[in-house]
Amino acid sequence: MRLTIVSVGHKMPDWVATATIEIKEIKPDLTLAKEAVKIAAAIPKGSRxxxxxxxxxxxxxxxxxxxxxxxxxxxFDITFLIGGADGLDPSLKTTAQAIWRLSSLTLPHAMARVLLVEQLYRAWTILQGHPYHRE
Structure with missing residues (x-):
């Protein structure tokens, strides 16, 4: 299974790039519709x-x-989409298999990436029976 994160943003801090999951960065555009075209092109074929x-x-x-x-x-391969300052174009949400939120709090995009990667890591440790996650 391959995990991909497609995220709108630019000038991310260096620590964002240290994640081991593939992150495809899309430069922000003037409209959500234009961003949606770029995001859709970055989604690997057959990915949920x-x-x-x-x-x-x-x-x-x-x-x-x-x-x-x-x-x-x-x-299944999975792609997580993180929108820009104005979120994701409705067309991307309509075609997604699911719409999740990471938090009720408003997060900067770099933090959303890190939070998602940490939760993916934590979920994998649960599946491996590793003691990292505690209930």
Whole structure:
């Protein structure tokens, strides 16, 4: 299973690039529709898409681990979309398999990337029985 994050943003701090999950950065555009074209082109073929949006469905770390296990068993690649300052174009949310939110708080895009990567790591440790995650 391959995990990809497609995120709108520019001039991210150096620490954002240290993640081991592939992050494809899309430069912001004047309209959400133009960004959507760039984002859609960056989504790997056949990948399941999870759009991250402040109005999306809350997830727990345990639910994420369960979902990752299911995707891995089914052989799906997953792409997470993080929008720019104005979010994601509605067309991307409509075509996504799910819309999740990372937090009820407003997060800067660089922090959203790091939070997502940390939660993916935590979910993997749950699946491996590693003691990193504690209930």
């Amino acid at each position: 898409v999870i759009a991250l949006d402040e109005r999306g469905k809350d997830q727990t770390t345990q639910n994420l681990a369960t979902q990752l296990a299911s995707w891995r068993q089914e052989g």
